[in-house]
Amino acid sequence: MKKHMVDITALPEIFKSQLNEELLFSVKSDLDIDGKIAVQWLAITHDEVVLWQEQQSVPLKRMAVHTMKEARAVSNIGSGMLIVETTEGPVVAARYTSSLTSPMSFAAKLISALAQGEELPTLTKSDVPRYCSTCNSPLEEGTQFCEVCMSKKYAALRMLSYLKPYKFKGLMALCLLVLTTLVELIPPYLTKIIVDDVLQPQQTGTIFIIVIAAWVATLVVMSSMQALRGYIGVAISSKLMGDIRKDVYQSLMKLSLAFFDRRQTSQFISRVNNDAESMRQFMTDGVIYIGGHLLRFVFILVIIFSMDWKLTLLALAPIPFLVFLSVTIWPKVGRRLYQQWRAIYRLNMQVGDTLQGIRVIKAFGQEKMELTRYHAANKEVVYHDMRSEKMWQFFFPAFGLITSLGTVLIWYLGGQQVLSSELQLGVLLAFVAYLGMLFGPIQWLSQMISWTSRAMTASHRIFEIMDTPADVSDHPQAVKLSQIKGDVVLKDVTYGYEKHHPVLKNINLDVKAGEMIGLVGHSGAGKSTFINLLCRFYDVDEGEITIDGVSIRNIEQTELRRQIGVVLQETFLFDGTIAENIAYSKPDASPEDIMRAAKIANAHDFIVRLPDGYDTRVGERGHKLSGGEKQRVAIARAVIHDPKILILDEATASVDTETERQIQEALANLVKGRTTFAIAHRLSTLRNADRLVVLDRGKMVELGTHEELLEKTDGVYRKLVDAQMEMSKIKGVGS
Known part of the structure; x- marks a missing residue:
């Protein structure tokens, strides 16, 4: 050992x-x-x-x-x-x-x-646990990036690449931004003119009216350009948001089941909606906001330098302190926002788990326990919220104090110059107004940092999904099989959801076209895993599966699954009509095709008894239908698919004995000419299978017909049958 x-x-x-x-x-x-x-x-x-x-x-x-x-x-x-x-x-x-x-x-x-x-x-x-090479922070399972020290340049450039299709409208918005910024700088200068040149005893009222009219015209032009820029921004942002959501959703559809097995679905709802919205806000509102203030900062510097360079140098004195404060706090912002997001993410997972398992919670009376778990997760969110907000509550007043002291200093020194006739009052008023426009954006620098940090964090979570390679991907030279016969061969197949814990071990099986194979064994023996590998939901760790002599790795996944019809153990119906659910695999199916499939699945009779018949909406996950009704709709969905390979994973698990008999009669006609793999909880329903594969702890221990396997008195299959017969007797006595 x-x-x-x-x-x-x-x-x-x-x-x-x-x-x-x-x-x-x-x-x-x-x-x-x-x-x-x-x-x-x-x-x-x-x-x-x-x-x-x-x-x-x-x-x-x-x-x-x-x-x-x-x-x-x-x-x-x-x-x-x-x-x-x-x-x-x-x-x-x-x-x-x-x-x-x-x-x-x-x-x-x-x-x-x-x-x-x-x-x-x-x-x-x-x-092997993975750590960030830069900050040594542990990386979450399946994560490509470290969200503590992520590259903000990479995220920003990749986000801005989404603006390329809208570069003409973006250029128009940029020009309007520059013009609007220039026009916004006119009113303070008009104040200087009015105070120093117009409001003088020797001047006439005509000049005053002209200046006021110019001021009004400036405001009208500025408002018009802002409205036009906003209209263009809405047109860009709406389409931009759609593009991001589309790419995220498309990336999710390309990923394999193994990716979702390791994660909860609730986190992806947040990524598709909330994170995409954070990116959209940054690229439209944020870029315009930051860009506009940067332009305003440059233009104002030029103007106030031309007005009084000495006062300008004094006015800029607080800026080094502001820059130092920003550089000091920026790393903490990223870390705390990430921790805050992780806490919210865990809280959302808790809510998602609770709502999905609400029936189990109610059945076992565990509401108090779930409340305790929720309170613990909620307490963590509150803690990280308070940490982030406390930081802002220090940061924002500190910025405000520094900039306000700078303004007071200018009033004092400038006022002294006005009193000594070294400076005109209009110049001082305009200077202070420009200073307010200069320091105003700087005071909101903390908000811009928060805005940018949230967008960067959101973008990395979005791009992580987009960049995650599929565990099961198509081969570059993957072929299309227009029509298959249905010969299936498994050669030395081994697979485990965890690589060091194989669920199936060294499986060898040769199935001829049209043959019906029954899969039997104890719970956890590997029956459903066998089916998952055949559908190529996962790739085998060792060995090979072929269909008509072609490895399924070399067949396009969409083409492979077009040839396979599946009724899974866990029946899932979409929130639509019964007809839409039956025709899911064949959206262009005619009403006659849908009814025919329903009749084969023994679903037609209960459907026509419903008030809206085939137009009855089944509700979320089909909750308006009983378990047996949902199962029959799922069987009809596989029937209309008309596959060459049929997979029945506990296809009759949720129906009563009489309904099961009727479905078995329908399936007997359906499986003719099709290669069929069937799992059933009642072994008696598999006695008509051509061969039975008996799995035990991931190994194929027996293979043969129902009669052949019953002859093995010490065989696994015989023991399973005897155990079910004994259980049936006990139930019969109890009833």
Whole structure:
């Protein structure tokens, strides 16, 4: 059982020297046993499990393997625990954040294998914890970027690339922005003219009226240009938002099932909507806002330098302090916003889990427990919200104080010059007005930093989805199969959802076109996994699956699935009409085709009894229909697909005995001429299969007809049949 493994996190020599055996596995944890931020090291050898605190030479825990029964990694909200079952009860061996879930899960499997004397699991790439090379922050599972020290330049340039299709309108908006900014600078200068040149005893009222008229015209022109720029901005932003959502959704559709298995669906709703909206706001409102203020800053500097260069230099004195404050706080802004987003993300996952499992929660009366979990997640959100807002509450007043003191200084010094006739009053008034326009945007710099940081963080989450390669992708030379016969061969097929824990092991099977294969075995034996591999929802780890002699890896996925009809164990109906759900795989199906499929699936009779018949809306996930009705609609959906390979995964699991008999009669006609793979919870329904494949713990242990397998008195299939017959007798007595 001795097996050497890689020290994936470079266990410090001071700890390694204390081990009595060769190191099998080590991992650096980021929480202590109490759940507080700390660095701890977990090491596993053949004889013991040892835990150290960083900068402490004496181990915190030292547990002998012979006292252990098994270990498990338990996930909580944003964190987890490695729990070891010992002869004296459960012990928390380590705690960690969710970024270390994968390596800690491997540690649990390794400890269990050592404790039970089993073959040790193999360390794979996915088990190695990944850290950012820049800031050493742990990276979340499946994450391409570090959201703490992400490249803002990369994010900004890639976001702005979405503006390329609208460059003409964008150029118009830019020109209007420049013109509007210039026009906005006219009123303060008109103030100077009125005070110093017009409101003088020797001047006539005509000049005053002309200046006022010019002021009114300036306001009208400025408002008109702002309205036109806003109209163009709306036209760009709406289409821009649509483009981003389309690309995100298209990227999600390209990803494989394995990607979604590792994540909750609620997070993608946020990414498609909230993150896309943050990007849109930055690229339209944010870019215009920041660009406009930068232009205004440059133009105002030119004007006030021309008015009085000495006062201008004094006015710019606070700017180095503002820049220093901004540079100091910017890294903290990014980190705190990311932490705030992670807290909100975990809260949303909690809500999503609760709402999806509300029936289970109600059934077991666990409302209080769910409230407790929600309060914990909500408390974390409140904590991070307060941290972020406290930072702004310091930052904004500090900016305001510095700029206000600068304005007071200009009033004092400028006023002194006016009193000594060194400066005209109109010049001072215009100077202060321009200064207000100059410092106004600077006071809102904190808001711009927040705006930009949120957009950058959102963009990286969006681009992460877009850049994630599909686990199951089409081969560059993938072929299209216009029509297949249905010969299916599995050769030495091995697969595990976790690479070191195979669910199917070395499966070999040769199925002829038109043959019906029944898949039987205990729960967890690998029956549904067998089906998933055939549909190429996942790619095999070892071996090969071929259809008509062509590896399914070399067949375009859309073409492959066009030839396969599936009725899955978990029936899912879309929130539409019954007719739309039946015709989902063939949207152009005629009403006659839909009715024919429904009749074959024994669904027509109950459908026509509904008030709206085939136009009846089934509700979200089909909740308006019973389990048996949903299953028959799903069967009709597979029928209208008219596949050459038919897959029935517990296709009659949700119907009563009488309905099951009727469906079996319909399916008997449907499977003719089709290669069929069927899983059924009642083994008697598979007795007409040409052959039965018996799976046990991922291995194909028996193969033959119903009668052939029954003859094996000690066979797995015979025991399964006997167990079901015994259960039927018990139910019969009980009824």
